[in-house]
Amino acid sequence: MTVKIGIIGIGFMGMTHFSAAKSLKSCEVAAISTRNEKKLAGDWSDIQGNFGPRGDSKTDLNGIKRYANYRDLLADPEIDLVDICLPTDKHERVAIDALKAGKHVLLEKPIAIELEAAERILAAAKEAGKILMVAQVLPFFPEFRWVRDTIQSGKYGKLLAGSFRRVIAKPDWSADMSDFRKLGGWGIDLHIHDNHYISLLCGTPKKVFSRGLLAEGFVNHVCTQYVYDDPDLTVSCISGGIAAPALKFAQSFELFLEKATLQFDVGTYGDEWLINRPLTLIDSEGGITHPNPGGGGEWYAAFAEEISAAVAGVQAGKAPQELSGELACAALRLCYAEAKSIETGELVELGGA
Numbered sequence: 398m399t400v401k402i403g404i405i406g407i408g409f410m411g412m413t414h415f416s417a418a419k420s421l422k423s424c425e426v427a428a429i430s431t432r433n434e435k436k437l438a439g440d441w442s443d444i445q446g447n448f449g450p451r452g453d454s455k456t457d458l459n460g461i462k463r464y465a466n467y468r469d470l471l472a473d474p475e476i477d478l479v480d481i482c483l484p485t486d487k488h489e490r491v492a493i494d495a496l497k498a499g500k501h502v503l504l505e506k507p508i509a510i511e512l513e514a515a516e517r518i519l520a521a522a523k524e525a526g527k528i529l530m531v532a533q534v535l536p537f538f539p540e541f542r543w544v545r546d547t548i549q550s551g552k553y554g555k556l557l558a559g560s561f562r563r564v565i566a567k568p569d570w571s572a573d574m575s576d577f578r579k580l581g582g583w584g585i586d587l588h589i590h591d592n593h594y595i596s597l598l599c600g601t602p603k604k605v606f607s608r609g610l611l612a613e614g615f616v617n618h619v620c621t622q623y624v625y626d627d628p629d630l631t632v633s634c635i636s637g638g639i640a641a642p643a644l645k646f647a648q649s650f651e652l653f654l655e656k657a658t659l660q661f662d663v664g665t666y667g668d669e670w671l672i673n674r675p676l677t678l679i680d681s682e683g684g685i686t687h688p689n690p691g692g693g694g695e696w697y698a699a700f701a702e703e704i705s706a707a708v709a710g711v712q713a714g715k716a717p718q719e720l721s722g723e724l725a726c727a728a729l730r731l732c733y734a735e736a737k738s739i740e741t742g743e744l745v746e747l748g749g750a
Contacts, residue, residue, distance in 0.1 A: 427462060
């Protein structure tokens with residue numbers, strides 16, 4: 398079964414999903430929807446992001462249906478999976494409309510800004526009997542996928558401790574991105590990647606204790622300790638959008654297993670992508686190696702893996718764990734618990750935010 402995809406929203410992420418899906422044999426981009434007439438005509442030259450190329454002025458849309466109104470795409474009987482790449486404040490309305498129209502949904506992260514909106518989307522998917530998937534792409538990047546596979550294999554024993562870091566400077570390449578209020582602060586838009594991956598890797602924590610910076614009620618920087626029932630498991634994360642302008646992006650992790658330590662540290666300094674520490678495995682026998690996590694290839698490779706997993710979910714009739722709507726909602730719930738912990742200075746139970 399070739400899954401036919403309709404993409405709603407042709408900004409940078411819509412272009413990324415379009416390029417990724419076009420590279421796959423298991424699916425077909427059958428339609429796009431955008432209100433922008435230039436983009437409907439194939440002129441995507443105004444699109445740019447913080448990685449990958451600019452859009453093409455002559456994007457090949459041959460054989461692809463084009464809709465100015467997204468509801469016309471939802472009414473298209475050929476579409477199996479609706480891929481929503483709109484700004485976050487449009488997620489709830491369009492996702493629920495798509496589910497009510499009988500379509501499976503892949504929704505760009507974060508699932509929503511407001512927790513209540515996320516829960517309404519989940520309820521709509523359950524009522525419609527359709528698959529809701531949230532495009533949390535981090536587990537599909539090679540180093541993060543390799544770490545998860547390695548820990549789950551048990552080869553180096555159980556995970557004892559882990560620390561994660563994901564920071565950016567305030568982006569100046571997009572007016573929408575530069576206004577943190579439209580995104581729920583960097584504590585949601587950026588840090589939800591960490592909350593999602595940590596929950597996927599270690600399970601959802603029971604409590605959080607956070608320190609950080611709040612701006613108009615939104616988290617712009619956070620340092621969190623995740624509290625689990627297992628007293629021997631220590632997990633923490635630093636994330637935010639307050640770095641100096643030349644530090645455009647940085648991410649790292651250090652994980653301590655019973656029989657190995659895993660490290661990784663990369664970032665964009667100025668306009669240069671630097672690998673401060675490649676994926677490194679330090680084993681209990683004294684060996685230091687740099688595993689090849691696979692991947693690579695085109696700039697959209699991780700997104701192609703993500704969409705391939707979503708297509709497989711449609712074909713199997715069940716969302717893969719990495720794209721679970723419930724897990725995406727739990728990650729958002731963590732964001733609100735962190736905000737409450739920063740505000741009150743107290744340990745906050747998950748669900749009590």
